[in-house]
Amino acid sequence: MKIYENFEKRLLRNYVIGSTAAVLGVGGVFVFTTLRLSTLEFSILCGILLTSCFVMFSLEYVFFRMHTAVFKNYFSKQKPTIQLAEKTYFHAHHFPIRTVKRILGPHLLGLSIPALSLTAIAISLDYLSLPYYYMYLASLGAILVAGMHAIIEFFLTTKxxxxxxxxxxxxxxxxxxxxxxxxxxxxxxxxxxIQWSTLFIGTFPLLLFALANQVRLYHLSAPVNGSYWSWAFFILLIGISFAIYGAYLLFKDIQQPMNELQAGMYEVRTGNSNAKVNDLYSDEFSKLIKGFNHMAQAIQSREHENKQLLESFFATMAATLDARDPYTAGHSLRVADYAMKIGQMAGLPFQQLVQLRKAALLHDIGKIGIPDVVLLKEAKLTSEEFEQIKKHPVIGADILAQVQPFDAMQPLLPGVRYHHERYDGKGYPEQLAGENIPIFGRIIAVADAYDAMTSDRPYRKGMTHEKALAILEEGKGTQWDPYLAQLFIEEMSLKSIS
Structure with a gap:
């Protein structure tokens, strides 16, 4: 609750000081220095002003309590719900706007209505010798002062x-x-x-002076002809137009570097670590842009290091697996090369090709979990031993799922888990069929089979290139994806011819 109490005290202090300065300071000086009043009239106007201030403060306090009730409720809870936290958070962000509405609403009306009403009564009872015309000018002045006060309170409340x-x-x-x-x-x-602040800051003194000048001229009964009012209106129009145009130029000057920084941040967020914002500015934005470029460069450097670490990880894991079985040394690298050929011919985009190579390098990583007596057995495997071997795709996918960051590993898991599925649904581990098998699994299945058939084993010599391609041809549509297998057969047939 201490944060809320400090917040409330600060708001009340800002409001009391701002209101006093606006109403008694600017408003009081405007009234008492512009008008020529008797001692009795001076006292009556002071009483009217103080009474109106009391009504204004009372009405404003009621609305202030209504607007701060959300904060009081939030900070009174030991552990607020997420819904209450979100509601209070968004309420706090828009609290400065509510402050402006309070000043332009109950604040302005709470002051002007009682003040104008009491002044009208005093004039009708001959306690004040002022024309009713002054009440019209006073209402315009009240709007000006309230607008300026609202702008100041907006920025104080934001802080x-x-x-x-x-x-x-x-x-x-x-x-x-x-x-x-x-x-x-x-x-x-x-x-x-910017536009509203500049408009009020630029035109407030001008308009207030115009009102005071009007009262003064009227009070002195100075002759004012039509040419004067044409001139006065023209001057006011120039002042207001200048303020509006100046606010527009100021905003545009700030908007350009903000847009460029925002565009740069979007590039970084979408994965472009080469994003850079040109430093074309000589103000504080130059430091911001320099900081952004430094950050983007650091991200690029870190991303390059991470890529190197991942590539090293893949190569090390593949080499570790191949080292367990000297008869399959180089198998992972060869499968990765064949898979890349198939992926390129199938028209996979570059990013997918990069992921395909990584998946192919690690497709047999699950064999780390297979005992040596089974994995390195030179004789034919028993059915029980083969069931153990069939577990390696799932083991491999489970191993990679534990590697962080998971987002970098996730695209590789389908290729590792499903590279022993068959196109006819008779493979393992999940008996997926056709295009239900992820494309990485279908590609690696072709590449893995070809390398397995053409590599020497302790219990057999590797097949010839032609025989392996013939088996792939025969197995199209049953064991392997017919389209991907055909792409590989055509590519390898052209190579053998050349």
């Missing part, structure tokens, strides 16, 4: 709410393991912030 947001994020991560973010929700547009 004050940040510790609350940080606390909600940390508690939600600790209690529910979820990171709260506004990334996919509606933001408060920076364009609106």
């Amino acid at each position: 004050a709410v940040q510790p609350v947001l940080r606390s909600i994020q940390e508690r939600t991560l600790k209690d529910h393991g979820k990171i709260l973010s506004l990334a996919t929700s509606k933001h408060i547009s920076i364009q609106r912030k």
